Amino acid sequence: MIRNxxxxxxxxxxxxxxxxxxxIDDQGYPETWTLPQACRREGICRFWFEVEAAAFSFPGIDQRPASLYFMDQRFYRGVCLKGWLTIIGVQEDLLPKRTEVSREKRELEESGKIRILFTAKSGRYYSHFQSSDFIVQ
Known part of the structure; x- marks a missing residue:
């Protein structure tokens, strides 16, 4: 059982x-991507990712059930979070709070990056060949 x-x-x-x-895509096949480390997170409930638009095809993933898996190979443990994936594009409130927000927003749009929001609802923690479920609050 996971304590905290x-x-x-x-x-x-x-x-x-x-x-x-x-x-799972529209035809029932699993789609799996490797995403970079989250650029921002709120606890374990919300994760924001910034990805290259040209590297991924995004048809139909908006508001779709999805899962994220974080793995620590050194200690053979990990966590799978279940929730929803949403494409949010570029929004000022997600960018760092600096005076140059408009310049950074413009650079992000020019670079062809997309922001993705993952909202977790529940999860499963794996450690020492055991697992325990939990609800994300």
Missing amino acids: PEQTIGKLADHVSDVVCSF
Whole structure:
């Protein structure tokens, strides 16, 4: 049983370099992507990712059930979060609070990057060949 999910999973999410994101497409096949580390997170409930638009095809993933998997290979543990994937594009409130927000927003649009929001509802923590479920609050 995981004692403090937000702290344990938050540390794990902050230290992994790649995140595995999966969902089921319209034809019933699994789609899996490797995403970079989250550029921002709110606890373990919301994760924002910034990805190259040219590297991924995004048809039909908006408001789709999905899962994120964070894995620590060194200690053979990980967490799978279930929730929803939403394409949000570029929004000023997600950018760092600086005086040059408009310049950074313009650079993001010119670079062809898209922001994706993952909102978690529940999860499963894997450690020592055991797993425990939890609800994200």
